[in-house]
Amino acid sequence: MIAALKFIHIAGLAGWCAALIALPLLMHAHGRAGNQRQYARFRLVTHIGYIGFATPAALITIIAGTGLIFAAQVFTPWLLVKLAFVAAMVLVHVWFGHMIQRSGEELRSRWQGAPIAGLLILLPVIATVLGLVLVKPDLERVRDLIPDQFLSPRGESS
Numbered sequence: 736m737i738a739a740l741k742f743i744h745i746a747g748l749a750g751w752c753a754a755l756i757a758l759p760l761l762m763h764a765h766g767r768a769g770n771q772r773q774y775a776r777f778r779l780v781t782h783i784g785y786i787g788f789a790t791p792a793a794l795i796t797i798i799a800g801t802g803l804i805f806a807a808q809v810f811t812p813w814l815l816v817k818l819a820f821v822a823a824m825v826l827v828h829v830w831f832g833h834m835i836q837r838s839g840e841e842l843r844s845r846w847q848g849a850p851i852a853g854l855l856i857l858l859p860v861i862a863t864v865l866g867l868v869l870v871k872p873d874l875e876r877v878r879d880l881i882p883d884q885f886l887s888p889r890g891e892s893s
Contacts, residue, residue, distance in 0.1 A: 736806060737803065737806050737807050740799050740802050740803040740806055741803060743795060743799040744796060744799035744800045744803055746795075747792050747793075747795035747796035747799055748792075748796045748800075750788065750792035750795075750796075751789060751792035751793045751795075751796050751824075751828075752861050754784060754785075754788050754789035754792055755789060755824065755827065755828060755831065755857055755861070756854065756857070756858075756861075757784065758781065758784055758785060758789060758831050758835070758850070759831065759850035759851060759853050759854040759857075760850070760854070761777075761780060761781055761784065762781060762831075762834060762835070762838070762850035763850045763851055765777045765780070765781075777838075778838065778839055781835045781838070782835060785831065785832055785835050789828065789831075790828075790832075793824075793825070793828055797821075797825075800821075811871075811874075812874035813867055813871050813872055813873075813874050816867060816874060817864055817867040817868065820860050820863050820864045820867070821864060823860045824857070824860055824861065824864070827853055827856060827857045827860070830853055831850070831853060834849055834850060834853075
């Protein structure tokens with residue numbers, strides 16, 4: 736079961752990260768639509784990319800990751816740091832959704848550089864998540880700063 740959850744989690748994360756990288760590039764490259772037809776295509780591609788791919792991939796990643804935490808009984812400080820960076824990914828994800836939604840309501844000039852700024856914020860966050868997962872650093876020095884409730888399941892103490 737743990738192997739299946741890991742597979743689903745990693746596959747979802749790969750898809751989610753790919754979508755979070757592709758969406759701002761799409762918004763930047765195709766947001767300067769010259770006519771109504773190009774603009775309608777831009778809106779359709781970004782909307783389907785966000786609603787049909789990025790958001791389901793994010794949900795699959797988060798659900799499988801949550802299941803994996805409890806199935807593998809992983810309650811370590813590095814995981815809490817990783818979850819903080821995953822929360823940053825979620826915030827950027829929501830921001831991209833907001834930009835896509837607003838692109839149908841206002842002129843593009845208001846958020847001209849925002850997709851690339853979001854991408855520049857996102858890339859180090861993704862790299863940090865990947866690094867924390869691969870290295871699993873010993874963060875026992877910060878253990879005293881973390882309440883025990885965050886390091887063990889309910890009803891157990893560390």
